Amino acid sequence: MRDSLKILVVDDLPANRLLVSKYLQKQGYQVLEACDGQEAVGLYESEQPDMILLDVMMPGMNGYEAAQQIKARANGRWTPIIFLSALAKGEEQVKGLIAGGDDYLTKPVNLDVLDAKIMSMQRIVEMQQQLAQTTAELQLYHKQAEAEQETAYALMERMINQERLNDEMLQHWVFPASRFSGDIVAASRSSDGRLYVLQADSTGHGLTAALPLMPLSQIFYAMVAKGLPLSELVMEMNRRLKELMPVERFVAAALVVIDPLKKIMQVWNGGCPDMLLLDEQNRVSQRFTSRHVALGITDYNELFVETVVYKDCGKEQLVLYSDGLIEAKNSEGENFGEERVVVALEGASDEGSLIALINAMSLHLGESMAHDDISIVILRCQD
Numbered sequence: 001m002r003d004s005l006k007i008l009v010v011d012d013l014p015a016n017r018l019l020v021s022k023y024l025q026k027q028g029y030q031v032l033e034a035c036d037g038q039e040a041v042g043l044y045e046s047e048q049p050d051m052i053l054l055d056v057m058m059p060g061m062n063g064y065e066a067a068q069q070i071k072a073r074a075n076g077r078w079t080p081i082i083f084l085s086a087l088a089k090g091e092e093q094v095k096g097l098i099a100g101g102d103d104y105l106t107k108p109v110n111l112d113v114l115d116a117k118i119m120s121m122q123r124i125v126e127m128q129q130q131l132a133q134t135t136a137e138l139q140l141y142h143k144q145a146e147a148e149q150e151t152a153y154a155l156m157e158r159m160i161n162q163e164r165l166n167d168e169m170l171q172h173w174v175f176p177a178s179r180f181s182g183d184i185v186a187a188s189r190s191s192d193g194r195l196y197v198l199q200a201d202s203t204g205h206g207l208t209a210a211l212p213l214m215p216l217s218q219i220f221y222a223m224v225a226k227g228l229p230l231s232e233l234v235m236e237m238n239r240r241l242k243e244l245m246p247v248e249r250f251v252a253a254a255l256v257v258i259d260p261l262k263k264i265m266q267v268w269n270g271g272c273p274d275m276l277l278l279d280e281q282n283r284v285s286q287r288f289t290s291r292h293v294a295l296g297i298t299d300y301n302e303l304f305v306e307t308v309v310y311k312d313c314g315k316e317q318l319v320l321y322s323d324g325l326i327e328a329k330n331s332e333g334e335n336f337g338e339e340r341v342v343v344a345l346e347g348a349s350d351e352g353s354l355i356a357l358i359n360a361m362s363l364h365l366g367e368s369m370a371h372d373d374i375s376i377v378i379l380r381c382q383d
Helices: 014-026 037-047 063-072 090-099 111-160 206-210 213-225 230-244 337-346 353-365
Strands: 006-010 030-034 051-054 081-085 103-106 170-175 183-189 195-202 251-259 264-270 275-278 284-288 308-311 317-321 374-380
Touching: 006 014, 006 037, 014 030, 014 111, 030 037, 037 051, 037 063, 051 063, 051 111, 063 081, 063 090, 081 090, 081 111, 090 103, 103 111, 170 183, 170 353, 183 213, 183 374, 195 213, 195 317, 195 374, 206 213, 213 230, 213 251, 230 251, 230 264, 251 317, 275 337, 284 337, 317 337, 317 353, 337 353, 353 374
Parallel strands: 006 030, 006 051, 051 081, 081 103
Antiparallel strands: 170 374, 183 195, 195 251, 251 264, 264 308, 275 284, 275 317, 317 374
């Protein structure tokens, strides 16, 4: 709107100022007047005009100097300056534009042309104001999103309770593709000394993938504290996920319970890669393949939840990993694959199975980045 545009008219001759000011007021603009460059700079700072019509030849500070002073005080705010001058030579016009002017009209000024120039500049000013508003809104949204993510991250760190993973029978490594991991590893001992381990891989990436893991970890820890059977853990976690999450969200999970006193290991695999049992020579002696769909897809009952029991545990190791490991691609688009997993484990020496696997994956990736979350768990079958 014209009546919202504030224009500063700067000219040392009162007659020139009067002519331009009256015309602009008639057109509906707000008008400020200054008689020299110094006064123009002061009014620019105090009144913040939307546009400046600036004479060149004035006593004291001339128009070029005033334009430079104004631009130096802009602090990122664009205020268009149109020079109105009797100096018609091309070099003077170039000098005005270099000094910070956005247009240059020679006197006597055609007022209709001036009005057209002002309207053109006004459109640019309005677009700039809209852009500034949009930028401010985006910055505010970004700050709010960052604050929300900080809160979510702190909450998830506490709920997943990583300190319980410090068990002498357990080694683990989680490598998130983004700040929030869609993979978790949880572990806890029951009151009778059995070690429960959960490895879970949620669909997607980032915060949306991490959210289903929060109720999952809490159910896990609460039920382990009660020493409940593995099948009940599976059914309760599945039931809660189906209640809470959309149908397209599900969680591949592997659960293990090791009783070191009885030398018994019980496993359940729902949608994860094969768990690999290694003998004393680090050779794969048995695989525990997924026999169930991931959690959150279908209803489970006691007859449906089938666990596998492995007896007479000795010095074996059980290796669990998410599909992010075998799907890690190098620069040529080649997956790391299960074969490399087995080779790395069988070639492990004093460095240990976990370090051997991480090193092999890192060597495969080279300069490439993993595009999915990766988790690895190595379990000793005895204390």
